[in-house]
Amino acid sequence: MSSLSVSADYLWQAGAWGAGEALGISSRRFGASTGAAERVGRFVLPGMPNLHSHAFQRAMAGLAERRGPGEDSFWTWRETMYAFAEAIDPDDMKAIATQLYVEMLKAGYTQVCEFHYLHHGPRGVPYADPAAMSLALIEAAKEAGIGLTLLPVLYMTGGFDGRPLTERQQRFRHDVGSFVSLLERLAPLQDDMFTLGIALHSLRAVPEDAMRSLLATGIARSLPIHIHIAEQLGEVQDCLAVRGARPVEWLLDHADVDPRWTLIHATHLTAQETHRLATSGAVAGLCPTTEANLGDGLFPLAAFIDAGGTFGIGSDSHISVSPVEELRWLEYGQRLVTRHRNVAARSAEESVGTALWQRALHGGARAAGADVGQLAKGSRADLLVLDDTSPLLAARGEAEVIDSFLFAGNTPLVRDVMVGGQWRVRDFTHAAEDAVAKAYRGVVERLAAA
Structure with missing residues (x-):
C-alpha cells in the first residue's frame, strides 16, 4: 500500500x-x-465506532410497527424478529450486512461491533461449515470496507430458570465447547480490519457455570467481552426472582468486570449500580434509537458521567443508521425526562456536541478492542x-x-x-x-x- x-x-x-x-x-x-x-x-x-449491531435486523426495520392485540413491548417485537430470522441463510446475511455496512460508512461509522447470534440453519441444523454465518459477515465487512469486531454469541437457555430454547431459538444455540471451537476457527483471520471478541447473549441465556467455564478458557482471556443486560424491567424482575439480585448487580458481584467488558443497554440501574458500573471501567453500550423504538427506558446518563463512566453508541436493530441520531437522541431523551437542557455537558461552557462525540469515540474504540477513534x-x-x-x-x-x-x-x-x-x-x-x-x-x- x-x-x-x-x-x-x-x-x-x-x-x-x-x-x-x-x-x-x-x-x-x-x-x-x-x-x-x-x-x-x-x-x-x-470515524465513529458502532459498538452494537445485529446486521440481519436491518432488513426488518419498519416491519414491527403495527399494534398487536394487546400491549406491545420488547417481548412482542422479539417474536416478529424470530419469525423474520428463520429464513436467512449465509448468502442472505452477506447481502443484508453489506448493504448495512455501506450505510454505516456513509453515515460516519468506520468500525462495527457485530453481536452475532444467528449461527446455524433452520431448527438449529449446523451448516457444513459451522462458521458459515460468521464468515458471511466478515466478507460483507471486507466488501463494504468497514472495520469489523465480530462478537460470536453464546446462547444456551431461554430464561433465568434454565428452560430450554424454543424451536425458533435453536439457530442461536451453542454449548461452551462448540462455541470455543468457533472462536478458535475465527481467531487466525484477525488483521488490522478484523478483530474477534466474545458476546454472552444475556444472563438469562448463559448459566453461571457456563459463563465461568468460558471466561476461564485461554482464548477468552484477552478478547473484548460484550453482554446484553438490564434492558427490560421484566429481565430485572426475573433476575431478582431467580438469582436474588438485579442483573448488573449480579454481574459485578460474580465476574471480573473491567475495561474489556461492554454492557449493552444497562438501562435499568440503581444509583449504586450506576456508580459501580462507572468505576469498573466497563463501557456502557447505549443504543438510543433502538431503545426508544422498543420502549426500553432511559439510561441514567448524567449520574454515569459524573461517576467517571465510559459509554459508546450503537445502532443495534438499525431502525436508524446514524451516529448523529444516536447522539442527538441520547441527549434529547435526558432533556425530556429531566426537563433541563445540555445534560451531557457536565461543566460550565462545555459543548454538548463535543462532549458526546469525544466520549462516544473513546468508549466505542474500547468496546471494539481496536486502535481506532483517534x-x-x-x-x-x-x-x-x-x-x-x-x-x-x-x-x-x-x-x-x-x-x-x-x-x-x-x-x-x-x-x-x-x-x-x-x-x-x-x-x-x-x-x-x-x-x-x-x-x-x-x-x-x-x-x-x-
Missing part, C-alpha cells in the same frame, strides 16, 4: 480542534507526514471529512461545528470517509453502493415473498 499525507484546516485530536500537522498514512495507519499533503477539507473528525500516530487511518459547503455549517467555526453537526438538521454532513487509509466514501458516494443495493433488494424481496 502506497503512503500518502492529508491535511485539513482543523483536525479533531485529543478531544479538541487543532490546526496540527498533516497526517501521514502508511500500512493502514497514521504516522509521520511524508511529502506534500493533500488538503481534504476544512473539518476532519475520527487521529493519532499508530491508530488505524480512519477519518471523516465534513461538508463545509453545507448551509448547515455556514458561519460555523471550530467552537460550533460539532454542535451544528449533531443538532442543526437532518441533511447528511459526512462528505468523505476513509477507513484503513482507503477512501470508502467520496462526495457522499460509496463506489459499490448501486451493486450492493441491488443484491440487498433481491434478498429482501425474496424473504418478503416467502
